[in-house]
Amino acid sequence: MSDKLILYGMDISPPVRACKLTLRALKLDYEYKEMDLLAGDHFKDEFLKKNPQHTVPLLEDNGALIWDSHAIVCYLVDKYAKSDELYPRDLVLRARVDQRLFFDASILFMSLRNVSIPFFLRHVSLVPKEKVDNIKDAYGHLEKFLGDNPYLTGSQLTIADFCCGATASSLAAVLDLDEKKYPKVAAWLERLSKLPHYEEDNLRGTKKYINLLKPVLNLE
Template identity: 65%
Template sequence: MSGIILYGNDISPPVRACLLTLKALKLNFEYKHVDILAGEQLTDDFIKHNPQHTVPTLSDNGVWLWDSHAICAYLVDKYAKDDSLYPRDLVLRARVHQRLYFDASILFMSLRCITRPMFKNNVSIVPREKTQGIIEGYTLLEKFLTSAPYLVSDCLTIADFCCVATATSLGGVIELDAKKYPKVSAWIERLKKLPYYEEANGWGCKRYIEILKTRLTAIVS
């Protein structure tokens, strides 16, 4: 029996990135739901293993990791049959890292700056300066996809998993305009054809968007 345990919640984009990676690798794992809205990540036992008390958190036979980007890279390095999802070629790996940092610093941060006040303080109005971060993210993704079907090259990588989990979630604040961002739209549709996409990202993303659209009652664009 596998000793891999993923602690997470399907509404979390970073958790869904890890689920995409685990499914792509066809790994057996146990998935433990953490009710982050109820504060289950704040228990003493959880904090003992992850002082940042964030999801996703991974336990691999007693090795504990958190941060979706670190988890996805670790899983591929340890368990993949080849390096296509996380290339060992220095140039390609550097490009994967750039896209992962882009997800962390631009895409996900633009979303977190909106959703954290919403979840913690019931803030429902999204001011213009925060919506601009999402527009910047869409615009940069469109540029990244100018010369290849995926974010790094002709091959799918963990950069695609991490970025698509966030990018699809942004639609809960500002829906993606397929006419304005045709390459991003085509890239998302390409990933949706993966046999594990709906289970790993699609279903949870729909739930997340429903929450955002219900609680964000006014958006200043």
């Protein structure tokens, strides 16, 4: 057990919520340092010294600084989990989880960030068709990844579900999930919502995020 874990974050952030879900699953105590990105907390010198990329989440573990939610969740499981279920040690199983994590980092979350950052930084509210299409593609990929499995990589819940789940539940800020078109995604998100403390760790921030963005965005 670590002496001191600190998570710097903001609840509306999907990657921060993915870390909270992982910390919860591992039953780890941590200090949560709430940042106000809208007020520019992440550009203050003391934070930039810790994370020059000025993003949340940032994890501090006895002085070690780790950022990018995907690096954080892998680290947490590798260091603190009692079993490898959430992030398997078997190389093929691990590669499957990694693929979904990299998909979240490069495709899924980016489809959202490419809409939210222009709004937060420059009040750009018009969402061009190609960005809406990116969200639709992201939902479509998840639907295919799920296949007939309850979780993203098979029958076992992993950190890929936490990362992709936190992002996918937030996509409704731009485009509601069409449950008829993507029934597996809908069933998967419903399944995740049954996890202990999911409301507190993910849904509360998701609702805030959606309420902040959805009313002001105009889709092309």
